[in-house]
Amino acid sequence: MFSKPKFVWDQSQELKGKNLLNLQKPAKDLRLVWQELIGYDATNTIFLTNRQASVIHQPYNVLSVSDYNPSTFESDHTLLMVIRYLENIQRQSNTANYMKQEPFREDTMWYIVTDVMMDRKQHRFTKLGVPWEDVQEQQLRGKQKNMANKAKKVQEAKKAQEAKKAQEAKKAQEAKKNQPKQQEATKKNPEGARRLPQVVTQKIQQLLTQPQGKLRHEHVRANGSEEMKRSESRASRDDELILKAQKRRREESVESVSRDQGKRSRAEQAIARVERERQHSRSTSLDSRSQSDRESVVSDREEQRRFALQQENQRRRDYDDKIRRREHYDEVRKDYDRERSFYDDSRRRGHDDEERRRGYDQEREAQKRREEKEHEAKRKREEEKDREAKRKREAEKEREARQRREEEKEREIQQRRKVEQERKEREAEKETTAEKKQAEKEKQETKVTSTELSNTTSKELQDIIDRFTASISAEIALLNAAFGNK
Structure with a gap:
């Protein structure tokens, strides 16, 4: 149907264990698949597989079909459905688009049915x-x-x-x-x-x-x-029926031939008897009669002979018609019996098919329920794993946040300590500079006073000392006020 089909899947290469159960990875390495699919075109390529999972990143080109089982009629129906579906796909210009719009559903596409009457009409051909x-x-x-x-x-x-x-x-x-x-x-x-x-x-x-x-x-x-x-x-029953029919036809043909021979012999005997009577009557009584009487007697006997032949022919035709009607009725009855037996067998087979199909549906439903339970258990396990991973991630985040907060507090304390130390150093520098300035000023004043004292009197000296003490007290007050405010 399709040119150049290629086998790209090997079940022995499938993964096993946790990877196959969780379906976290493809059953076959995609690189191996793409190595086989050189010149791949998604518009006219189909992948047939017996797994529901997609093999490639083009999910619309994958046709998932169950395994073929030659001992069940469901597999035959599935094969017929796949063939019809592929015939429809073959007439399309874009395979992926058609398969996307009209996907293949094995469980719902039960349109392949058996036609009992058509099968009965085709009984002349074998399987x-x-x-x-x-x-x-x-x-x-x-x-x-x-x-x-x-x-x-x-x-x-x-x-x-x-x-x-x-x-x-x-x-x-x-x-x-x-x-x-x-x-x-x-x-x-x-x-x-x-x-x-x-x-x-x-x-x-x-x-x-x-x-x-x-x-x-x-x-x-x-x-x-x-x-x-x-x-x-x-x-077999058909052979027996054929033998019986052939035997009966031979017997009927023999009987008909013997019957026809008997009819002909009886007709000939009647004709001979009429001739003998005519000759005897002609030899005995016709001599004494007149010519007209002899002619009338001959005509009467001819009429009787003709009437006897007509009656014989009519009886023969009636008998032949009766035989033909009987044969026709026998054939009709045989056909009816055959049709009836076929109908009963088809109904019996249909009932068996219904029972088999019902059992198959129940088995499929049970399989679906089992798969749903497994899927639900798997989903719960995955959810539990996700919750555990989420809890671990949240605990890790909380630990990291706490560590960051502690580090920030430590950095803030160190920064405060550094600022305080720098402030103290600045204050110490200010004090030292002030003391130096004060010392220098005092030195200068002592120098001035010493020079002036040598030239001044005691009264002037007292005034200088008072001014000096007043200035010193004022500066001390200013310093105290400044340090106290800080």
């Missing part, structure tokens, strides 16, 4: 498509072979009978040869002589009543009738 004439020839050859086998078995049975008779005759001759010895023994033992005939008769009866020896074929009897009956019972 392998052999014409009916060839089947008839095969049946005829089979019948001839069976008849030859029967004749052979009968001949073998006759030979066995002859061999048995020869053996019995040989035994009788041996008994005759042994008879003088027995007579001598009887002379010696008269009591044994009286018992000898009785013993001989008992042995003869035992030989007659005991079962026959095993022949070459144990199932063959002497006359072969049992085997013939057994073989006839093995023959």
Whole structure:
């Protein structure tokens, strides 16, 4: 149907264990698939698989079909559905688009049904498509072979009978040869002589009543009738019907021929009888009559003869019509019986198919329920795994956040310590600079005062000291005010 089909899937390469159960990875490496699919075109390529999972990233080109089972009719229906679906796809310009719009559903597409009437009309063909004439020839050859086998078995049975008779005759001759010895023994033992005939008769009866020896074929009897009956019972019903119909037609043909011969003989006898009467009447009574009387008598007899022939022909036609009607009615009855038997068989087969289909549907439903349970358990396991992973991720995030908060607090404390240390260092530097300035100022003032004191009086010196102490106290107050505010 499609050119260049290629096998790209090997079940032995499928994954096993957890990967196959979780279906986390493809059953076959996609690189191996794409290595096989050189020149792949999604518009006119189809992937047939018995798995529901997609093999490639083009899900619309995958046709999932269950495994073929030759012992069930569901697989045949599925195969017919797939063939019809592929025929529809073959007429499309874009395979993927059509399969996307009209996907293949194996469980719902039960439109392949058996037509009982059509099957009944096609009964002239066998399952392998052999014409009916060839089947008839095969049946005829089979019948001839069976008849030859029967004749052979009968001949073998006759030979066995002859061999048995020869053996019995040989035994009788041996008994005759042994008879003088027995007579001598009887002379010696008269009591044994009286018992000898009785013993001989008992042995003869035992030989007659005991079962026959095993022949070459144990199932063959002497006359072969049992085997013939057994073989006839093995023959099919159609062969028996055909044989009976042929036999009946031959008998009817023979009867019709004999009947026609009887009719012709009776008609000839009637004609001869009329002729004899006419001649006798002509020789006896017609001489004394007038010519007109003789003509009237002849015409009457001719009319009687013609009427007798007409009656005979009419009876013959009526009988033939009756035979034809009977044959027609027989054929109609046979056809009706055959149709009825076919109808009953089809109904029985349909009932069996319904039972089988119902059991198949129940099995599919049970399989679906099992798959749903497995899928639900698998989903629950996956959800539990997801929840566990989520809890782990949340705990990890919380731990990381707590660690970040602690690190931020540590950095903030270090930053505060650093700022405080820098402030203290600045204050210490300010104090040292102030002290240095104050010391320098004091040095300068001492220098000035020392120089001035040498030139001033005691009163001026006292004024200088007062101003100096006042300035120092003012600066100390300012410093205290500044440090106290901070």
